[in-house]
Amino acid sequence: MVERPKGTNDYIHPESSLRKIIVEKISNFFEILGYKPIETPIFESVDLFKRSAGVVSDIVSKEMYEFQDKKGRHLALRPEITAPVVRAIIQNNLLQQQIIKLYYVGSIFRYEKPQKDRYRQATQFGVEYLGIENYIADFELIFSIYKLYQSFNLDVEIHVNSIGCKDCRPQYRQKLYEYFSKHKENLCNDCQRRLEENPLRILDCKNPNCKLISKEAPKSIEYLCQNCDKHHKELTNILKFYNVPLIENHYLVRGLDYYNRTVFEVKFEGVDLAGGGRYDYLVNQISEGKYDMPAIGFAGGLERLTNILKEKQNINKFLGENIKINLVSLTNEADKIITGIxxxxxxKIAGKKNSIEVNLMKFEKLSKALKIADKMKANYTLFMGEEEIKEDEITIKNMETGKQEKIKVENFMIKFFEEIINIE
RNA sequence: GUGGGUGUAGCUCAGCGGUUAGAGCAGUGGACUGUGGAUCCACGGGUCGGGGGUUCAAAUCCCCUCACCCACCCCA
Structure with a gap:
């Protein structure tokens, strides 16, 4: 039979329920902080990603799902969502506003070999906060991300660095280039290529030799201009003041090329849960020089978050429990009354937010009805057969205690909802 | 893209050249005719991932392929 494409997943209960609840929690969290939802297409022009994320990055150069439509347009399934959101902001004239705060949850696509926590279709949630250049925006964002993960009982670490701005980064880049050039023969093949394209990324290499060489490499903070240095110090000071577990990692470089100044990653027990940073030039880049607006944002992986919650915690506490009611007719005569109920x-309950689940069923044998109810973990089985019909009654059986009582059909709604399960 | 591991019943797995491929759990039916969970009994269910090869004989050995898992690269 036809199976799902490599690196994709079907999500079925209880995981599907867990995902839904997590997304609701995240959405509520960011709405409280003034962020509004945004949705953009899952495919965009290839150019959008090539120009923004950078041709140097693996995400864009090697892992993008590119295709042409029937008119030959060059399109790509989005490998990340920041560039599309910025494009949407510009295209919908949101730049009229002084401050733009948006959040999103959606699919991204990357053509990679799948493994734990890595799929070809994945779900990212994130926010984009535009309009404030001051470190206070960085603080707002990072602090809120820290609190978001804390609300899932995860004490994450925030790894943070500053990679400078268009004024000071070139100098640093030059220093790095000079430094690594001296050690060129000892670098791995990838890093020899990186040396020309983007020497900052050598710092991120996991090759032991490269790591050793990187250890002595010039650090970005030593070359920050006055403004960047101030920005970075103010940010780290205030985060520390509010006890955010900060790890300053001066070799932290991100995979997308549009970042400047603050970059950060969110880690829990070695797993990367989210990453982000400042991208003050991206609006200018995407609008082809027409507009400017400072910005900061982050993106987190939904699958990584749910996987950690499944591993580390009892997911039932997130799932919440419905009162499950099985409504069973045992005879043809009872059908009409049971369907009426x-x-x-x-x-009574349609469209309202409540925690009731109702299943309408018919069985010949009561024992079968109860067996099914037991398997389904129903809380109540309400049934009507020959006995009940005669007296115009319905039997309500509590599946946990085994106790049951008969009530008149005419009193059913009030008795059952108000006296038995206590729902108005 | 590179390297390693695993594919046998719905699920977890055993069998690793030799009758008709097994177990536990799950499922269905019964013991028990309107009272579930427990116990016991019976039953159903498999192109042994797919294709090719070696052999008198292949789930088992070899090759190819596909999928999943893990690590690297990279990243959410």
């Missing part, structure tokens, strides 16, 4: 229950 069913429609009244639906009228």
């Amino acid at each position: 069913y429609t009244r229950i639906i009228n």
Whole structure:
């Protein structure tokens, strides 16, 4: 049979429920902080990503799902969502506003070999905060991300660095280039290539030799201009003041090329849960020089978050429990009354936020009905057969205690909802 | 893209040249005719991932392929 494409997933209960609840929690969290939802297409012009994220990055140069449509347009499934959001901001004239705060949850696509926490279709959530150049925006964002993960009972570490701005980065880059050039023969093949394209990324290499060489490499903070240095110090000071677990990692470089100044990653027990940074030039780049607006943002992986929650915590505490009710007709005569009760229950609860689940069923044998209810972990089985019909009654059985009682059909709604399960 | 591991029942796995491929759990039916969970009994279910080869004989050995898992690269 036809199976799902490599690196993709089907999500079924309970994981699908867990994902839904996590997304709701994240959405609520950011709405409280003034962020509004945004959705953009899952495919965009290839150019958008090539110009923004940078041709040097693996994400864009090697891992993008590119295709042409029937008119020959060059399109790509989005490998990240920041560039599309910035494009949408410009295209919809949101730049009229002084401050733009947006959040999103959506799929990204990267053509890579799948493994743990890495899929070809993945879900990212994130925010983009535009309009404030001051370190206070960096603080707002990083602090809120820290609190977001804390709300899932995860005490994450924030790894942070500053990679400077267009004024000071070239100098640093030059220093790095000079330094690594001296050790060129000892660098791995990838890094020899990186030396010409983007020497900053050598710092990120996991090759032991490169790591050793990187250890003595000039650090970005030593070359920051006055403004960048001030920005970075103010940010780290205030984060420390509010006890955010900060790890200053002066070799932290991100995979997308549009960042400047602050870059950070969120880690839990060695797993990268999220990453982000400042991208003050991206609006200018995407609008082809027409507009300017400072910005900062982050993106987190939904699959990594759910996987950690599944591994580390009892997910039932996130799932919440419905009161599950099985409504069973045992005879043809009972059908009409049972369906009547069913429609009244639906009228009462439909569209409201409550925690009831109702299943309408028919069985010949009561023992079968109870067995099914047991398997389904139903809280109540309500049934009507020959016995009940005669007296115009329905039996309500509590599946946990085994106790049951008969009530008159005419009193059912009030008795059951108000006296038995306590829902108005 | 590189390297390693695993594919046998719905699930977890055993079998690793030799009858008709097994177990536990799950499923269905019954013991028990309107009262579930426990116990016991019976039953159903498999092109042994797919293709090719070696052999009298292949789930088992060899080759190819696909999928999943893990590590590297890279990253969410």
